[in-house]
Amino acid sequence: MARRTGRRPGNPDTREAILDAARAAFAERGFDAASIRAIAAAAQVDPALVHHYFGSKDQLFLAAMRAPVDPGELLPRVLAGDRDGVGERLVRTFLGVWDSPAGAAGVALLRSAVSNEWTARLLREFLVSQVLRTVLNRLDVDPAELPLRGSLVASQMIGLAMMRHVIRLEPVASAAPETLVAAVGPTVQRYLTGDLAEVLAG
Amino acid sequence: MARRTGRRPGNPDTREAILDAARAAFAERGFDAASIRAIAAAAQVDPALVHHYFGSKDQLFLAAMRAPVDPGELLPRVLAGDRDGVGERLVRTFLGVWDSPAGAAGVALLRSAVSNEWTARLLREFLVSQVLRTVLNRLDVDPAELPLRGSLVASQMIGLAMMRHVIRLEPVASAAPETLVAAVGPTVQRYLTGDLAEVLAG
Known part of the structure; x- marks a missing residue:
């Protein structure tokens, strides 16, 4: 009459074990070096089960975070259209997410990243592997400049989220999104595609 | 033989009582509306004692934070020199503080502000009353634009500190200060003195 206690498909414990193993692997090794195979091994499940539950490595990472x-669903909108407008479109999309109900999860993630080195690592991997690389790879800039451009964009975007949703400094805290798109869009555009020769020579 | 237990000059309890009352007053009422008189009353000491311990309201605020x-000691360096270089000088001075031993206290303050609404309010008051207002008042810009300019500057600076010292995203995390001055200085300069007519009309 005893029920099986082992892990099997659909078991929430199995899901959580995979997510725990994924968080550890992504934080320790980074997104690129972490493998589904190693995560499955750490969670004591078959790799096929990880794919069955979560699909791709990207999807597993998003679930783990x-x-x-x-x-992956939002960025095509940012990338469609002229190259000179990508800064404004990135800020507009970013504000749309943070001003939506999803924003509360964003604030929670930011809070956790600030107090917990592990979450900070995951957030770093998220920014690079899921957002910045995707955007910058489409913009035809010197590959050697990608990391600096990406981290500069991240500095302005995270700062904007901090001021609007955490520190809540006015008027940024309650400004109309389009005001911030007009104010911050050119900054992000310069970091993405502007001439940083002087910066990189320095 | 019993020692007096009442508060008196030099008593660390008195100092702490004043600082507690100051934190509450600055967070609740803001820097401008909080008065030394009310803080002294809340701490049950004479206002003269507050002045004796902490000097000015600015000094009391810095101690409370x-x-x-x-x-007040750093900004004259930022403000000395040409108006077109104030963005770079502000970033250079900011990085100098964060890269120094004082940076650890900055990270602690940021951590606390992210998890604690009270510290967030104090940080907000600090940014406005001790940094942004001082800088912007010297730059001869339309007073109506000061709050937006100030909060945009704060968004980029706090984001830079977050990426360099908390999230630690490379290469911003370990870039030479002058690389970041060259990259971020123009952003801050535009927020401080650039034409934001289009932004403010939006």
Whole structure:
């Protein structure tokens, strides 16, 4: 009459074991070096089960991060259209997410990243592997400049989220999104595609 | 033989009582509306004692925030020199503080502000009353634009500190300060003195 206690498909414990193993692997090794095979081994399940539950490595990562949105769905909108407008479109999309109900999860993630080195690592991997690389790879800039451009964009975007949703400094805290798109869009555009020769020579 | 237990000059309890009352007043009422008189009353001491211990209201505020540096001492360096270089000088000075031993206190303050609404309010008051207002008042910009300019500057600076010292995203995390001055200085300069007519009309 005893029920099986082992892990099997559909068992929430199995899901959680995979997510725990994924968080550890992504934080320790980074997104690129972490493998589904190693995560499955750590969770004591078959790799096929990881794929069955979560699909791709990207999807597993988003689930492990408890990411409230999938950048893979949002970024095509940012990338469609002229190259000179990508800064404004990135800020507009970013504000749209943070001003939506998903924003609360964003604030929670930011809070956790600030107090917990592990979450900070996951957030770093998220920014690079799910957002910045995707955007920058489409913009035809010197590959050697990608990391600096990406981290500069992240500095302005995270700072904007901090001021609007955490520190709540006015008027940024309650400004109309389009005001911030007009104010911050050119900054992000310069970091993405502007001439940083002087910066990189320095 | 019993020692007096009442508060008196030099008593660390008195100092702490004043600082507690100051934190509450600055967070609740804001820097401008909080008065030394009300803080003294809340701490059950004479206002003269507050002045004796802490000097000015600015100094009391910095002590209450446990601010690792006094912007009043650093900002003259930022403000000396040409108007077109103030963005770079502000970033250079900011990085100098965060890269120094004082940076650890800055990270602690940021951590606390992210998890604690009270510290967030104090940080907000600090940014506005001790840094942004001082800088912007010297730059001859339309007073109506000061709050937006100030909060945009704060968004980029706090984001830079987050990426360099908390999230630690490379290469911003370990870039030479002058690389970041060249990259971020123009952003801050535009927020401080650039034409935001289009932004403000939006």
